[in-house]
Each structure stands twice: as C-alpha cells, then as structure tokens.
Amino acid sequence: MFDIKDLYQEVIVDHNRSPRNFGKLDPAGRTLEGFNPLCGDRLTLYLNLDDDHISDISFDGHGCAISIASASLMTEGIKGKSVQDAGTIFTDFHELLTDSARVIDLAGMGKLAVLAGVREYPSRVKCATLCWHTLRALLAGDHAPVSTE
Amino acid sequence: MTAAVQPLDDSEFPIHRYRTDFPLLGRRVRDKPLIYLDNAATSQKPRQVIDVLDEYYRGYNSNIHRGVHTLSELATEAYEAARKKIQTFINAASHQEIIFVRGTTEGINLVAQSYGRSRLGAGDEIIISEMEHHSNIVPWQLLCEQTGALLKVIPINDAGELDMDEYKNLLGEHTRIVAVGHISNALGTVNPVAEITALAHAAGAVTVIDGAQAAPHTRLDMAALDCDFYAFSGHKLFGPTGIGVLYGKQALLDAMPPYHGGGDMIKMVTFEKTLYNDLPYKFEAGTPYIAGVIGLGAAVDYVNDVDMDSIRDYEHGLLQYATDAAASVPGLKLIGTAAEKAGILSFIMDGIHPHDLGTILDHDGIAIRTGHHCAMPVMERYGIPATARASFAFYNTREEVDKLVTGIDKAKNIFK
Numbered sequence: 123m124f125d126i127k128d129l130y131q132e133v134i135v136d137h138n139r140s141p142r143n144f145g146k147l148d149p150a151g152r153t154l155e156g157f158n159p160l161c162g163d164r165l166t167l168y169l170n171l172d173d174d175h176i177s178d179i180s181f182d183g184h185g186c187a188i189s190i191a192s193a194s195l196m197t198e199g200i201k202g203k204s205v206q207d208a209g210t211i212f213t214d215f216h217e218l219l220t221d222s223a224r225v226i227d228l229a230g231m232g233k234l235a236v237l238a239g240v241r242e243y244p245s246r247v248k249c250a251t252l253c254w255h256t257l258r259a260l261l262a263g264d265h266a267p268v269s270t271e
Numbered sequence: 272m273t274a275a276v277q278p279l280d281d282s283e284f285p286i287h288r289y290r291t292d293f294p295l296l297g298r299r300v301r302d303k304p305l306i307y308l309d310n311a312a313t314s315q316k317p318r319q320v321i322d323v324l325d326e327y328y329r330g331y332n333s334n335i336h337r338g339v340h341t342l343s344e345l346a347t348e349a350y351e352a353a354r355k356k357i358q359t360f361i362n363a364a365s366h367q368e369i370i371f372v373r374g375t376t377e378g379i380n381l382v383a384q385s386y387g388r389s390r391l392g393a394g395d396e397i398i399i400s401e402m403e404h405h406s407n408i409v410p411w412q413l414l415c416e417q418t419g420a421l422l423k424v425i426p427i428n429d430a431g432e433l434d435m436d437e438y439k440n441l442l443g444e445h446t447r448i449v450a451v452g453h454i455s456n457a458l459g460t461v462n463p464v465a466e467i468t469a470l471a472h473a474a475g476a477v478t479v480i481d482g483a484q485a486a487p488h489t490r491l492d493m494a495a496l497d498c499d500f501y502a503f504s505g506h507k508l509f510g511p512t513g514i515g516v517l518y519g520k521q522a523l524l525d526a527m528p529p530y531h532g533g534g535d536m537i538k539m540v541t542f543e544k545t546l547y548n549d550l551p552y553k554f555e556a557g558t559p560y561i562a563g564v565i566g567l568g569a570a571v572d573y574v575n576d577v578d579m580d581s582i583r584d585y586e587h588g589l590l591q592y593a594t595d596a597a598a599s600v601p602g603l604k605l606i607g608t609a610a611e612k613a614g615i616l617s618f619i620m621d622g623i624h625p626h627d628l629g630t631i632l633d634h635d636g637i638a639i640r641t642g643h644h645c646a647m648p649v650m651e652r653y654g655i656p657a658t659a660r661a662s663f664a665f666y667n668t669r670e671e672v673d674k675l676v677t678g679i680d681k682a683k684n685i686f687k
C-alpha cells in the first residue's frame with residue numbers, strides 16, 4: 123500500500139528544509155514569477171543563459187514542501203543543461219505526475235523521480251509543476267507572471 | 272490529554288445515534304474510517320434529507336405555483352411548507368420575509384444589487400469587517416464601483432475580535448449599510464451582531480448579516496437580532512447545495528426593486544408595463560430549486576429534533592476540548608482565539624505548510640481544509656498565506672479530535 127512517506131520522502135523533506143539554489147541571482151538575465159492563486163504558493167525564478175545552455179538558475183518564494191522541493195530539485199537537475207534537454211526533462215516529469223499509463227525511465231530522471239508519489243494526490247500536482255510551468259514561460263521569453271489557474 | 276469540565280458530552284448527547292443518521296460518515300477514505308472535519312466548507316447530509324429529495328423526485332416532481340394538477344399542488348404545498356418551517360426556525364415575523372436563493376453568496380448579492388443599488392449614491396458609506404468571507408466583500412466592492420459609495424473596514428485585534436470602538440468611530444451620518452459575518456469561517460469568532468445592529472440603527476444604517484457559519488451552530492432569532500437582512504446556505508446546515516435563504520424585513524423588501532426578472536415574480540406582463548408579484552415571489556424569478564427547498568425544510572426539521580441549544584452546548588464542549596488538545600501540541604499556533612468562538616479551529620504549524628499537513632491527514636482519512644478560506648484579508652492581517660482549519664459539526668466526537676492530534680504528530684515526525 124502507498125505510504126505517506128512515499129510522498130514525503132527524505133529527499134523532499136531535505137530539499138524543503140534546505141532548498142538548493144535558493145535566493146536571487148544578481149545579475150539575472152531573466153526573471154519570472156509564478157503563483158498558485160488557490161493555495162497562495164508564490165515563487166520567482168532567476169535565470170542566466172549562455173547561448174542555449176542554462177548557465178545559472180535560482181529561485182525564491184514560499185510554498186508547501188512539494189512546491190519548494192520541486193523547485194529546488196528542478197534547479198539542481200537542469201543547471202548546466204541545454205534548453206532543449208530541460209524541455210525533455212519537463213515533458214517526462216509532467217507525464218510522470220499525470221499519466222499513470224506511461225512507463226517512465228525513472229533512472230533517466232535522476233532525483234526528480236522522488237516526486238513520483240505526487241500522482242497519488244491529483245490536487246497536489248500543481249504544487250510540483252508550478253516551478254516547471256514558470257521555467258517554460260521564462261525560457262519562452264514571457265514577461266507576464268505564470269498562474270496555475 | 273486533559274480537558275476542562277464540559278457542559279455536555281457524549282453521555283448526555285446521543286451522538287452515536289445521530290452519527291448513524293449520516294450515511295456518509297460510515298465510509299472509509301484511503302482505507303481508514305473517515306474523520307470529517309471540513310464542516311465549515313459543507314456539512315454532510317442525514318438520510319432524513321436524502322430521503323426527502325428521493326421522495327420528491329420519485330413521487331411528486333412537478334413545477335410549483337403553475338398547475339392545477341395534483342402533482343403541482345403537492346410540490347407547491349411542500350415548497351411553501353418548507354418556507355414556514357424556516358420562518359419558525361429563524362423566528363421571522365412572516366413567511367413573506369423568507370426568500371429562497373442559491374446560498375449566502377446570492378443572498379448578499381441580492382441585497383447589494385436591489386437594496387444597495389437603488390438607495391446608495393456617491394459619498395454614502397458601507398461598513399464591513401476585516402474578517403469577512405470574500406462573498407461579503409466583493410458584492411459591496413461592486414456596489415461601490417456602481418454607485419460611488421465608499422467601503423470602510425472594521426479592524427480586528429490579534430485574537431480575531433472586532434474592534435468595536437473603531438466600529439463606533441466608523442459609523443456616521445454617511446453610513447448606509449453595515450455588513451458583517453455572524454461567525455467567521457476563518458477564525459471561528461462569534462460577532463456581537465445584535466449590538467452591531469443596534470449601533471447601526473442608531474446611526475440610521477441597515478445591517479446585512481452573513482449567517483453562513485452561524486446557522487449550523489447556534490439558534491437564529493431574527494426578532495432578537497433585529498437585523499435587516501440575514502443570509503445563510505442550506506448546504507452548511509445539513510441540507511442540499513444550491514439552496515439558501517435570504518431573510519429581510521418585510522417593509523424593506525417591499526420597497527426594493529426585483530433582483531432578477533422572469534416567470535413567477537410577476538402578476539401581469541404587457542409590453543407597456545409589468546406588475547411585480549408580492550413578497551416573497553417578487554424575488555424568486557424562474558423555476559426555483561424545488562427539491563432543494565424541500566430538502567432544506569427536512570434539514571431544519573432534523574436540527575429541530577436534535578435541538579439547536581443542545582447542538583450549541585455540545586459543540587461548545589467539543590471546541591473547548593479541541594482547543595485544549597491543540598494547546599498541548601508544541602509548534603502549533605491557533606489563529607483566532609476570540610473569547611466567543613464556535614465550530615472552528617484554525618491553526619498553523621512551525622515548519623509544516625498547511626497543505627502538506629492536509630495531505631498527510633488525508634492519508635489517514637482525516638478531512639480538513641487548508642488555504643485562505645476565501646478570507647484573504649484575514650490571512651494578510653496575520654501575515655500568513657494559509658491556515659489549516661478543522662471545523663466541527665454536532666456529529667463530531669472527541670475521539671476524532673484525538674485522531675486529529677495523532678495525525679498532526681505524525682506530520683511533525685515526517686518533517687522533524
């Protein structure tokens with residue numbers, strides 16, 4: 123049976139308590155805010171691109187453990203990657219959370235796979251994907267804040 | 272865990288018998304017995320209500336006030352009988368003062384748009400409070416935009432009580448409407464609505480009371496409150512969703528223009544002139560939620576049988592027990608510690624976001640609400656994005672409170 127600790131794994135609790143890449147980037151080439159009006163989660167992404175590589179990324183804001191850990195793990199997972207690779211990781215990650223039929227190569231996703239338990243809680247999927255939706259908009263050059271609703 | 276001496280407990284209040292009236296309370300969630308502590312969002316329904324809906328649809332479903340046939344007469348009779356039950360339940364002077372609406376939200380909007388829009392103008396003032404639900408804020412903001420009236424806000428203190436001195440300061444010759452909640456859904460505070468009304472009347476203003484959270488917890492007495500309008504929702508009072516009541520004093524309702532136009536609210540229609548119907552039909556345009564009204568009548572019968580005073584006393588003991596239990600949890604901070612409270616335990620935890628707590632409790636079958644509770648200004652007042660809220664009905668038990676505390680401990684363990 124699904125245990126609540128499968129959702130709140132040690133890695134998630136740890137990334138919530140001490141988020142990686144937390145704080146402003148100064149200077150930041152791009153900045154974008156994302157929020158979830160339903161629960162009040164709010165985060166800002168800071169990004170520097172070197173050609174099509176994510177040379178540096180950070181975030182700040184507040185939210186539940188799932189959204190903070192997800193943002194922390196995301197920044198860790200895509201720093202140094204190409205924009206295209208980041209897009210592929212997002213697609214896989216999104217399907218991991220929403221498409222239970224799809225078999226995902228968890229090994230290829232690295233630590234992000236610890237968030238797989240979120241699929242048991244549909245109301246929490248938005249917590250885990252807020253940072254990713256914000257990233258996608260930021261990479262697309264959007265300036266308007268991203269809302270999950 | 273110790274609790275103070277309680278006015279009523281299970282031994283005097285046959286709660287286990289009452290619980291069996293609510294079929295849903297017997298279900299399991301995530302393989303655990305359900306512990307339903309989200310009654311402020313909506314309450315569960317007793318079979319007495321469910322059966323009445325079923326009987327209506329199976330036995331005499333038809334439109335009201337329109338037919339000479341038997342079914343229509345039966346439906347009309349049941350519909351109007353429910354109105355009389357509600358009149359008695361809230362001690363209103365006449366059944367014509369009972370307007371059926373979709374819920375509290377529609378009731379408040381009706382007053383804002385019909386009473387407010389026809390009477391208010393630039394420079395007039397509307398007073399609300401800092402603890403209001405969005406449905407008792409936004410309709411007044413809309414009215415202000417439409418009329419040029421100004422919105423004034425009664426602040427609350429750290430305990431979550433209205434600052435009555437500031438209220439008295441805000442009242443003045445321009446005050447036209449005072450709209451406040453009877454019981455706060457975010458804090459549990461019981462407001463002194465009779466006193467608020469008396470002060471408003473002395474200043475020449477009318478009061479609109481949001482009774483959404485009061486109806487299930489306390490005896491409603493329009494004559495004693497002397498308020499001008501009072502709105503509540505059926506679904507929080509063990510009745511169906513989509514039906515609610517707006518009470519208004521007859522003289523005021525009589526003088527107000529209709530809110531919606533359509534069938535049933537007219538006496539005669541020609542293209543030159545339309546003659547509006549009498550109260551309460553003037554405000555009930557179109558085919559109403561007939562089953563909902565009849566179901567709400569059954570809900571009122573049900574709580575009358577249990578007895579509202581017993582409910583109030585039992586819940587008072589339960590909330591005191593829950594408050595004491597919460598105080599024993601290190602890292603838990605109550606939001607809303609008014610001297611007069613009912614039904615609601617809102618809190619935050621050190622190092623645990625309310626949403627994570629909500630998910631962890633859900634895993635143990637415990638339903639609470641987390642978020643801003645449609646009262647964002649309250650969250651802002653306390654500088655927090657959200658709270659966790661356990662809200663009680665008379666069918667909740669102390670054992671359920673104990674399990675809530677165990678669940679909170681479990682969350683603390685995960686996040687330690």
Ligand SMILES: Cc1ncc(COP(=O)(O)O)c(C=O)c1O
Nearest residue numbers: 374375376404406456481483504
């Ligand atoms: C204090 C208060 N006012 C108004 C409402 C709105 O009630 P409804 O959604 O039934 O119209 C609620 C319910 O959420 C409430 O708690």
